[in-house]
Amino acid sequence: xxxxxxxxxxxxxxxxxxxxxxxxxxxxxxxxxxxxxxxxxxxxxxxxxxxxxxxxxxxxxxxxxxxxxxxxxxxxxxxxxxxxxxxxxxxxxxxxxxxxxxxxxxxxxxxxxxxxxxxxxxxxxxxxxxxxxxxxxxxxxxxxxxxxxxxxxxxxxxxxxxxxxxxxxxxxxxxxxxxxxxxxxxxxxxxxxxxxxxxxxxxxxxxxxxxxxxxxxxxxxxxxxxxxxxxxxxxxxxxxxxxxxxxxxxxxxxxxxxxxxxxxxxxxxxxxxxxxxx
Amino acid sequence: xxxxxxxxxxxxxxxxxxxxxxxxxxxxxxxxxxxxxxxxxxxxxxxxxxxxxxxxxxxxxxxxxxxxxxxxxxxxxxxxxxxxxxxxxxxxxxxxxxxxxxxxxxxxxxxxxxxxxxxxxxxxxxxxxxxxxxxxxxxxxxxxxxxxxxxxxxxxxxxxxxxxxxxxxxxxxxxxxxxxxxxxxxxxxxxxxxxxxxxxxxxxxxxxxxxxxxxxxxxxxxxxxxxxxxxxxxxxxxxxxxxxxxxxxxxxxxxxxxxxxxxxxxxxxxxxxxxxxxxxxxxxxxxxxxxxxxxxx
Numbered sequence: 001x002x003x004x005x006x007x008x009x010x011x012x013x014x015x016x017x018x019x020x021x022x023x024x025x026x027x028x029x030x031x032x033x034x035x036x037x038x039x040x041x042x043x044x045x046x047x048x049x050x051x052x053x054x055x056x057x058x059x060x061x062x063x064x065x066x067x068x069x070x071x072x073x074x075x076x077x078x079x080x081x082x083x084x085x086x087x088x089x090x091x092x093x094x095x096x097x098x099x100x101x102x103x104x105x106x107x108x109x110x111x112x113x114x115x116x117x118x119x120x121x122x123x124x125x126x127x128x129x130x131x132x133x134x135x136x137x138x139x140x141x142x143x144x145x146x147x148x149x150x151x152x153x154x155x156x157x158x159x160x161x162x163x164x165x166x167x168x169x170x171x172x173x174x175x176x177x178x179x180x181x182x183x184x185x186x187x188x189x190x191x192x193x194x195x196x197x198x199x200x201x202x203x204x205x206x207x208x209x210x211x212x213x214x215x216x217x218x219x220x221x222x223x224x225x226x227x228x229x230x231x232x233x234x235x236x237x238x239x240x241x242x243x244x245x246x247x248x249x250x251x252x253x254x255x256x257x258x259x260x261x262x263x264x265x266x267x268x269x270x271x272x273x274x275x276x277x278x
Numbered sequence: 279x280x281x282x283x284x285x286x287x288x289x290x291x292x293x294x295x296x297x298x299x300x301x302x303x304x305x306x307x308x309x310x311x312x313x314x315x316x317x318x319x320x321x322x323x324x325x326x327x328x329x330x331x332x333x334x335x336x337x338x339x340x341x342x343x344x345x346x347x348x349x350x351x352x353x354x355x356x357x358x359x360x361x362x363x364x365x366x367x368x369x370x371x372x373x374x375x376x377x378x379x380x381x382x383x384x385x386x387x388x389x390x391x392x393x394x395x396x397x398x399x400x401x402x403x404x405x406x407x408x409x410x411x412x413x414x415x416x417x418x419x420x421x422x423x424x425x426x427x428x429x430x431x432x433x434x435x436x437x438x439x440x441x442x443x444x445x446x447x448x449x450x451x452x453x454x455x456x457x458x459x460x461x462x463x464x465x466x467x468x469x470x471x472x473x474x475x476x477x478x479x480x481x482x483x484x485x486x487x488x489x490x491x492x493x494x495x496x497x498x499x500x501x502x503x504x505x506x507x508x509x510x511x512x513x514x515x516x517x518x519x520x521x522x523x524x525x526x527x528x529x530x531x532x533x534x535x536x537x538x539x540x541x542x543x544x545x546x547x548x549x550x551x552x553x554x555x556x557x558x559x560x561x562x563x564x565x566x567x568x569x570x571x572x573x574x575x
Contacts, residue, residue, distance in 0.1 A: 007378060010480075014373040021370065022388045024448060028403045029391070031414070035406075048414060089299035096295040100288060108296060115307050119557065121509045121530060122550040125537055126314035127306065129324070149306030152299050181291070210396035212512045213530075217538075228398040232516060235402055245402065253399040260394045264387050271393060272456050 029257070036246040043243045055243070062234070062247035070223070071230040071252075078140055078226055079208045082147035086155050086204050087197055089148070094159035095189060099171075109160070115153045124217055131218060138221040146214050151204045158203075158273055162196030163189065202263075202270030209256070227252050318548035323541040335548035344524055345549060348532045351439055352553070355528060356507025358440075362447040363503045364496065367454030372484070374455065375462045386459070389452040397449065401516035404445045408432055432518055435525035442526055446513055450506065454499045461495035462488070497568030501561055508557045529553045 035043060036058055037051040062068065096102070097109050127146060128137065136142030166189065174184045212228045220229060231248050238244050260267045318335055320328040339345045374385055392400060407414045410430035419428045431441040465488070473483050489496070511530035514520060520527035520535070529549055537546030 010376070011378050014376055014379055017369070018373055018379075018385055022385070025388055025391055025452070028407055029395070031407075032399075032403050044412065048417065085302075089302060092295040093299040096292040100292040100295075102289040102292040105292075108300065112300075112303060115303070117558070117561075118311055119505060119509050119554060121511070122314055122547075122554045123307065123310040125533075125543055125547045125550065126310040126317055129317070129543065130306070130310060130313065145302075145306055149302050152303050153307065156299065206394070210398075212396070212398050212516075216515075217534075228396050231396075231398050231402065242406065249399050249402060253395055256394055256396070257391065260391070261387065264390070267394060268386075268390055268456055272453065272460070 029253075032246050032253070033250050035243060036250045038243045058243045058247035059251065062244050062251060065238070065244070066230055066234045066248045067222075067225075068227070068230065068248065068251055071225060071227040074140060074224055075209060075226040075228075078143050078147065079205055081140075081144045082151065082208050083201055083205050085144070085148040086151040087200060090152055090155035090159050090200065091190075091193065091197065093152075094156050094163050095185065097156065097160045098163035099168075099189075109156075112153045112156050116157070120150055120214070124214065128217055138219050138224055140219065140224055143215060143219045143224070143226075146218055147204075147208045147211070150214075151207070155200045155204060158200055159193065159196050162193060162199075166192050198266060199270045199273050202266055203273055206267075206271060314547050315551065317544050318551050320544040321542075322544045324537075324543045325541070328544075331544075335545045336552065338545065339548055339552055344527065345529075345532060347524055348520075348527045348529045349552075349556075351526065352508050352510070352528050352556075354439060355443055355446075355510060356504055358443045359446050359450075359507045360500055360503045362443065363451050363454050364499055366447065366451045367499065368458050368496075370451065370455040371458030371462055372488075374459055386456075389455055391452070392449045393453045397512040398516055400449055401445070401513050404448070405432060405517050408441060408445075433522050435522055438518055438522065438526045442514055442517060445517065446506075446510065449513070450503070454503065457495060457499055458492070461492050465491055493568050497565065500564055500568065504560060504564065505557055508553055508560075 031048070034051060037054040037056075038058075039052075039055050042052060093112075097105065131137050131142040131145065134142070136145065170188055170192075171184050174188055179187075210228060211226070212232070215226050215229050216232075219225070222233075225233065231245075231252055234248050235245050319330060319332060321331045321334065322328040370389060373379065374382065374389075379385070406412070408431040410416065410428075410433065413431070415431065416428040419425060429437055432438055469487055469491075470483060473487055478486075509530060510528055511534070514526055514528050514531050515534070518526045520531040530553075533546045533549045536542050536549065
């Protein structure tokens with residue numbers, strides 16, 4: 001068998017493997033959208049066929065009964081606030097770690113890294129008790145505290161590496177020109193750290209937006225439920241009306257998928273940043 | 279050595295910049311770990327007075343049949359998901375770095391989609407695909423004449439754990455694929471050209487060049503999937519809730535019931551600490567094995 005036929009055979013094998021994998025990954029999502037347009041009875045008669053006509057009623061029902069507006073509000077509030085806090089806190093600390101000399105720098109930095117070997121799962125019950133004493137259970141503020149404190153260490157780890165790579169000469173030139181430290185930080189370092197910050201925003205943002213475990217334990221009262229909790233409780237409540245459930249899923253999952261398709265390079269590098277820079 | 283005033287000022291600025299992050303981190307991330315250890319030594323329902331019982335909760339855990347069953351499930355879960363995600367992820371990465379494959383960006387985009395979709399949405403969709411009477415999986419099996427294999431995937435105690443493992447693999451393989459792709463692309467291409475010129479077969483190249491060079495990347499991938507396998511909660515909770523009859527119970531779902539249904543906060547915390555110790559020991563062993571050798575180009 002010569003080289004060319006061998007390459008051809010490998011290509012065929014690749015396409016078969018990739019094609020099969022792609023169907024397993026994509027078809028369930030296509031079907032989710034399809035099923036969300038079906039009528040209750042039609043869903044059971046032909047769950048796998050195309051919908052006979054588009055039943056938009058499912059979406060109205062899902063949106064109202066699932067209280068998705070409130071869900072979006074809660075999810076957006078928690079995600080944006082946590083990510084903004086994480087970015088500000090981590091950026092300031094990373095700048096000090098990357099650029100300044102002071103006693104105890106290494107020890108403090110490594111004490112941040114320490115938490116990366118301790119899984120968040122073992123702190124959830126004590127955190128529950130602590131937040132309960134602060135009267136922050138079943139409140140968005142408690143959830144924001146949990147996500148912010150959980151995301152800081154890893155973000156410092158990413159941002160410090162990123163800031164250290166920015167050439168020092170740029171700052172030095174600015175200092176010679178008579179710029180203050182504040183001005184250097186806001187006009188030189190901050191614009192140059194945008195790619196680093198966008199990695200942090202995507203990594204932490206996706207983590208908080210999709211979080212189920214922490215939200216379930218710290219904030220599962222109907223009013224404060226974020227979207228993942230809302231879908232879950234909607235499913236347990238309307239377990240027979242699957243078209244409604246799939247309408248809910250589509251409303252919640254589709255925006256994220258579309259956002260991913262638009263910003264895929266940033267998403268892929270952002271979400272795998274930890275493993276590749278570690 | 280004399281410390282000048284400007285230097286002192288510099289230190290003060292640095293500490294001020296770090297302080298807010300450090301305080302939040304210390305109070306809500308580090309303190310809970312120590313407080314958690316303290317809680318794990320108490321008999322406490324979350325409301326009445328705590329009672330110190332030393333390592334009583336830990337002793338109880340090792341005599342608790344359901345806990346041991348859950349731990350065993352985590353071991354099985356971890357072994358199979360680590361193997362599945364890494365072998366599939368590696369093969370996919372090999373295919374996705376072949377220069378002759380068309381539409382490359384599209385393929386990569388597709389395989390990363392499940393990573394982005396929330397576990398809740400992903401889990402609910404699969405709970406329908408795996409539905410015993412209407413599910414696509416069973417319909418397909420019947421269609422290709424393999425109806426003997428059709429099962430109630432999520433309510434048959436014999437297969438339920440395996441089903442969850444499969445769904446978990448489908449969710450996370452794309453993540454590991456991307457990391458393997460990055461690893462493969464960082465390898466120097468001259469090495470492979472040299473090997474092919476020397477007459478090496480593709481299989482030999484993978485076995486004797488690619489795999490050894492990728493060892494650090496394999497290590498990272500095994501570590502992340504191993505930790506995932508022991509700390510899994512979302513997928514199990516959503517698809518089966520640990521049932522039927524604890525057949526898919528894992529430590530985290532058990533911890534959830536113990537702490538929030540039976541109100542045994544101390545015992546629940548002890549369970550998570552045992553999980554942490556197991557993961558920690560396995561991680562150390564794993565790192566020793568994969569980072570033994572390193573290569574310089």
